[in-house]
Amino acid sequence: MASRTSTELLHPDVGELRFTDVLAALSDPVRLAIVARLAEAESEAESEAASESGAGAAGGELACATFALPVSKSTQSGHFKVLREAGVIRQRDEGTRRLNRLRRDDLDARFPGLLDLAVPQGRAVIAGW
């Protein structure tokens, strides 16, 4: 899985984030849906931490396979890669799964309001499926 040869997952630093790359990453319905689902998982993790329950997406992380996307697996892989290299999500490997988390803090710091705009749009995409 996850190409454990020697290459590590490259994530741009907060200061490295390029507006055009982030917009390009968010300008696709599938990727927008991914972002919306991650935002949902994020808030779920928050409320669960407050209520001390134990299920759900721990830490707001979701594996790639948990998204039921209407594209092939290889295309999904490409979409996650675009989001990661643009700095929209952060990925880490755990066992056979690759966990994804939204980089909300970094995005809010550099482009305040953008995620608040994109997430509802992503939800609308999902609603149309």
Next chain:
Amino acid sequence: MASRTSTELLHPDVGELRFTDVLAALSDPVRLAIVARLAEAESEAESEAASESGAGAAGGELACATFALPVSKSTQSGHFKVLREAGVIRQRDEGTRRLNRLRRDDLDARFPGLLDLAVPQGRAVIAGW
């Protein structure tokens, strides 16, 4: 001039604006620079109307040729077309020139805050030239 065969310039209605198309339109440095210049022309026209002077970009409109862009003319034509069909700008023909204006009202109505985010980024692009 502007292809006066029979096809009129098609502009999407405010309700027709698609988030993904707008983001894709804004995810290019050249187009971002165009938007920033139009925003500048817009505010110039505003202050001039207040002071009753007469020069500058009337009504916040700028002809395609007034942008000194580092791409070929045909590519510029394509960029303006993308912006228009995404609903970011409105174009109208006057004589031999095609005048462009930012659709700020429509964009602010559908995606509030997006232009406020994009315009400074476009200015940064111009500053790097």
Next chain:
DNA sequence: AGCAGATGTTCGAGAACGCCGAACATGTTG
């Protein structure tokens, strides 16, 4: 009217990118 210049668009070719199925790599489980 006629012709030259200015402003944009369209066309054709070559490069770059996106999506897919198939094959591969890695980790987990019985």
Next chain:
DNA sequence: CAACATGTTCGGCGTTCTCGAACATCTGCT
């Protein structure tokens, strides 16, 4: 170890982007 599950990589195919060259339309000048 074998079967399975999760993702990535590869090669092909179609779409999209960019450019120069040619074309179309309007304005001015003579």
